[in-house]
Amino acid sequence: xxxxxxxxxxxxxxxxxxxxxxxxxxxxxxxxxxxxxxxxxxxxxxxxxxxxxxxxxxxxxxxxxxxxxxxxxxxxxxxxxxxxxxxxxxxxxxxxxxxxxxxxxxxxxxxxxxxxxxxxxxxxxxxxxxxxxxxxxxxxxxxxxxxxxxxxxxxxxxxxxxxxxxxxxxxxxxxxxxxxxxxxxxxxxxxxxxxxxxxxxxxxxxxxxxxxxxx
Amino acid sequence: xxxxxxxxxxxxxxxxxxxxxxxxxxxxxxxxxxxxxxxxxxxxxxxxxxxxxxxxxxxxxxxxxxxxxxxxxxxxxxxxxxxxxxxxxxxxxxxxxxxxxxxxxxxxxxxxxxxxxxxxxxxxxxxxxxxxxxxxxxxxxxxxxxxxxxxxxxxxxxxxxxxxxxxxxxxxxxxxxxxxxxxxxxxxxxxxxxxxxxxxxxxxxxxxxxxxxxxxxxxxxxxxxxxxxxxxxxxxxxxxxxxxxxxxxxxxxxxxxxxxxxxxxxxxxxxxxxxxxxxxxxxxxxxxxxxxxxxxxxxxxxxxxxxxxxxxxxxxxxxxxxxxxxxxxxxxxxxxxxxxxxxxxxxxxxxxxxxxxxxxxxxxxxxxxxxxxxxxxxxxxxxxxxxxxxxxxxxxxxxxxxxxxxxxxxxxxxxxxxxxxxxxxxxxxxxxxxxxxxxxxxxxxxxxxxxxxxxxxxxxxxxxxxxxxxxxxxxxxxxxxxxxxxxxxxxxxxxxxxxxxxxxxxxxxxxxxxxxxxxxxxxxxxxxxxxxxxxxxxxxxxxxxxxxxxxxxxxxxxxxxxxxxxxxxxxxxxxxxxxxxxxxxxxxxxxxxxxxxxxxxxxxxxxxxxxxxxxxxxxxxxxxxxxxxxxxxxxx
Numbered sequence: 001x002x003x004x005x006x007x008x009x010x011x012x013x014x015x016x017x018x019x020x021x022x023x024x025x026x027x028x029x030x031x032x033x034x035x036x037x038x039x040x041x042x043x044x045x046x047x048x049x050x051x052x053x054x055x056x057x058x059x060x061x062x063x064x065x066x067x068x069x070x071x072x073x074x075x076x077x078x079x080x081x082x083x084x085x086x087x088x089x090x091x092x093x094x095x096x097x098x099x100x101x102x103x104x105x106x107x108x109x110x111x112x113x114x115x116x117x118x119x120x121x122x123x124x125x126x127x128x129x130x131x132x133x134x135x136x137x138x139x140x141x142x143x144x145x146x147x148x149x150x151x152x153x154x155x156x157x158x159x160x161x162x163x164x165x166x167x168x169x170x171x172x173x174x175x176x177x178x179x180x181x182x183x184x185x186x187x188x189x190x191x192x193x194x195x196x197x198x199x200x201x202x203x204x205x206x207x208x209x210x211x212x213x214x215x
Numbered sequence: 216x217x218x219x220x221x222x223x224x225x226x227x228x229x230x231x232x233x234x235x236x237x238x239x240x241x242x243x244x245x246x247x248x249x250x251x252x253x254x255x256x257x258x259x260x261x262x263x264x265x266x267x268x269x270x271x272x273x274x275x276x277x278x279x280x281x282x283x284x285x286x287x288x289x290x291x292x293x294x295x296x297x298x299x300x301x302x303x304x305x306x307x308x309x310x311x312x313x314x315x316x317x318x319x320x321x322x323x324x325x326x327x328x329x330x331x332x333x334x335x336x337x338x339x340x341x342x343x344x345x346x347x348x349x350x351x352x353x354x355x356x357x358x359x360x361x362x363x364x365x366x367x368x369x370x371x372x373x374x375x376x377x378x379x380x381x382x383x384x385x386x387x388x389x390x391x392x393x394x395x396x397x398x399x400x401x402x403x404x405x406x407x408x409x410x411x412x413x414x415x416x417x418x419x420x421x422x423x424x425x426x427x428x429x430x431x432x433x434x435x436x437x438x439x440x441x442x443x444x445x446x447x448x449x450x451x452x453x454x455x456x457x458x459x460x461x462x463x464x465x466x467x468x469x470x471x472x473x474x475x476x477x478x479x480x481x482x483x484x485x486x487x488x489x490x491x492x493x494x495x496x497x498x499x500x501x502x503x504x505x506x507x508x509x510x511x512x513x514x515x516x517x518x519x520x521x522x523x524x525x526x527x528x529x530x531x532x533x534x535x536x537x538x539x540x541x542x543x544x545x546x547x548x549x550x551x552x553x554x555x556x557x558x559x560x561x562x563x564x565x566x567x568x569x570x571x572x573x574x575x576x577x578x579x580x581x582x583x584x585x586x587x588x589x590x591x592x593x594x595x596x597x598x599x600x601x602x603x604x605x606x607x608x609x610x611x612x613x614x615x616x617x618x619x620x621x622x623x624x625x626x627x628x629x630x631x632x633x634x635x636x637x638x639x640x641x642x643x644x645x646x647x648x649x650x651x652x653x654x655x656x657x658x659x660x661x662x663x664x665x666x667x668x669x670x671x672x673x674x675x676x677x678x679x680x681x682x683x684x685x686x687x688x689x690x691x692x693x694x695x696x697x698x699x700x701x702x703x704x705x706x707x708x709x710x711x712x713x714x715x716x717x718x719x720x721x722x723x724x725x726x727x728x729x730x731x732x733x734x735x736x737x738x739x740x741x742x743x744x745x746x747x748x749x750x751x752x753x754x755x756x757x758x759x760x761x762x763x764x765x766x767x768x769x770x771x772x773x774x775x776x777x778x779x780x781x782x783x784x785x786x787x788x789x790x791x792x793x794x795x796x797x798x799x800x801x802x803x804x805x806x807x808x809x810x811x812x813x814x815x816x817x818x819x820x821x822x823x824x825x826x827x828x829x830x831x832x833x834x835x836x837x838x839x840x841x842x843x844x845x846x847x848x849x850x851x
Binding site for chain 2: 054059081083113117129157158165181204
């Protein structure tokens with residue numbers, strides 16, 4: 001009988017450390033991040049105050065804690081592309097937005113990224129795109145990085161496409177890209193090569209202009 | 216799509232800038248966003264209580280009343296607010312749904328009132344959050360069951376007879392619902408009385424009565440007053456037979472009636488009498504005859520027509536049959552084990568009552584159920600030890616599981632019903648999600664068709680009933696298509712394409728035939744024949760042309776299976792062919808113009824022109840065709 005009681009008490013003692021861990025986790029999730037003041041954000045970005053207000057209200061509603069972590073981000077982005085698998089591209093996109101590299105996007109990162117994409121100069125947009133493609137941030141886009149990105153984009157299309165997606169289509173796309181961008185044929189694309197090549201591309205310049213008034 | 220996602224749409228569209236360097240073609244123009252960017256506060260007056268909310272909040276769910284233009288019907292110009300003459304307490308929950316994205320069910324509200332409010336505001340109950348979903352479902356089920364019972368009861372008792380019912384229908388109704396007419400009620404009580412009389416007579420006739428004069432032995436009353444009992448029995452059986460025959464006559468479905476439990480009981484109750492009548496009075500058979508008389512006790516089950524409780528008991532036993540079966544099985548196992556052990560333990564002793572293992576079964580049962588008659592008792596020490604173990608385990612085997620089984624059965628029974636329902640609902644839920652996804656795809660394909668309309672006919676900006684959010688989302692998907700040079704299709708079209716690729720040559724010939732079959736078929740020739748015709752051209756170089764009427768049907772069935780999407784693309788092509796040559800590239804337009812001409816020809820003439828025309832065009836634009844540069848050519 002004593003042994004029975006003994007084992008029962010032992011079990012309860014073991015449970016306590018894990019309960020402390022749960023309390024810690026609860027504490028962490030309660031912490032809210034507050035963005036800088038409205039005036040400061042207005043100064044740093046190209047948005048007006050009302051626009052920032054609208055953006056923040058939407059952001060805060062979706063993420064009351066004030067940050068978006070990668071899982072939530074992937075989930076949200078996947079909702080726009082129900083046909084295919086958007087998780088890989090969302091991962092690269094997340095890294096592009098997360099300038100502070102701490103695994104979560106705060107409102108400031110969100111708004112800075114949007115400001116560059118929507119209201120920035122052409123050069124800023126191209127730089128942003130270059131940083132998106134340059135997965136390891138070494139200043140060069142090599143074939144492997146590009147293949148990853150292109151594959152991730154094609155994954156978003158899903159299975160049911162016309163014409164049917166064959167296995168080597170991403171590779172062909174990457175080859176075409178490098179042919180256009182890599183001027184000195186050294187196998188990597190630097191920022192300058194990228195910007196020059198994009199400015200020469202009429203189609204792309206026209207498309208860039210179309211995206212001016214997305215917001 | 217989840218509403219909160221609408222907030223992130225501008226962000227997703229901005230991120231599309233990342234696709235631009237990879238795209239080979241220009242991105243499509245974004246939709247014109249007429250709505251003013253600045254947000255405004257809307258006032259909603261619900262029977263006097265004024266709610267205020269941002270317009271954007273309501274716009275999150277464009278397929279509800281408040282999120283769509285339907286609310287304009289309720290706009291009051293004088294007071295500059297939307298007025299709803301509904302319950303304001305319920306409205307609070309509905310507005311919270313817009314704000315938080317989760318719909319909660321208030322527990323103190325009536326489920327039907329809540330459902331009605333949801334229906335009014337255009338919100339499907341499926342989106343109730345998980346926290347409140349179970350409560351909602353339980354209440355709804357309870358309500359529905361109650362309603363069903365009420366309607367059943369109403370129908371059963373008070374429904375007046377249809378004016379021109381036959382005798383049969385009236386009779387059946389009298390039997391099923393004795394409360395309807397006095398005659399039925401009388402008949403009901405008379406049969407009940409006779410059942411009771413019959414059962415009592417069966418019982419009494421075995422009681423020993425005073426012996427007649429001159430005899431010592433006690434006689435059972437049945438033998439003393441044999442004639443009286445026989446008359447009573449005959450009368451009862453006559454009544455029962457009459458009742459059974461009347462029911463059989465009145466039953467709407469005689470086969471079904473004969474298979475029902477009650478009628479089987481009726482038959483079993485009266486058969487022994489008739490068999491007894493028929494059987495001769497010799498000694499050999501009378502033993503069997505006596506056994507038959509046992510079946511007369513089944514008459515007591517006839518009471519179940521008169522008693523609701525008996526029916527419920529029968530149903531309960533039937534429903535927990537598996538639990539009882541398990542109890543029986545475990546008992547049997549224990550009995551066999553202990554009987555074997557006891558037999559071998561008591562084998563040696565003289566005068567042992569444990570003569571065989573089956574004989575030990577009786578001991579085991581009596582011991583395990585703690586009856587302990589004492590007719591069989593172990594004498595050896597080993598036997599006594601095992602006997603005590605047997606009785607202890609009997610307590611465990613029987614006494615413990617029985618309450619557990621009783622409560623288990625009630626819990627499992629309810630749980631099973633709930634689990635089955637949830638499984639069925641889960642299937643429905645998944646099906647709805649799948650349909651919503653398909654809906655998004657179809658909406659997007661529809662959007663593409665509209666885009667072509669708009670490109671071609673710039674004046675007619677046909678504003679279909681689609682929100683700004685949908686426009687922008689479709690534009691985003693369109694950009695992705697342009698980036699990757701592939702188009703979104705749905706499952707049906709995709710599998711259809713695989714099929715047409717494999718059917719190939721024969722199909723192509725027959726499509727040119729089917730294209731002759733009238734103007735309305737022009738739309739059905741659509742994309743597949745054009746694609747097939749291209750393949751035809753490629754194969755024509757080294758194959759002969761053979762027309763097969765049979766394959767026309769094949770293609771027709773293929774077309775019918777295609778459903779909506781091929782038709783949208785085909786109508787797209789049809790429009791392209793008619794006059795709008797806005798591809799901006801001369802080779803392509805040439806290809807498009809010349810291909811429609813073959814359909815105008817008769818079947819015989821068709822063969823020469825199309826091979827001549829198509830390869831020529833294709834040779835010029837082969838590179839473009841194979842790289843599928845534009846939507847229009849790719850659909851060839």
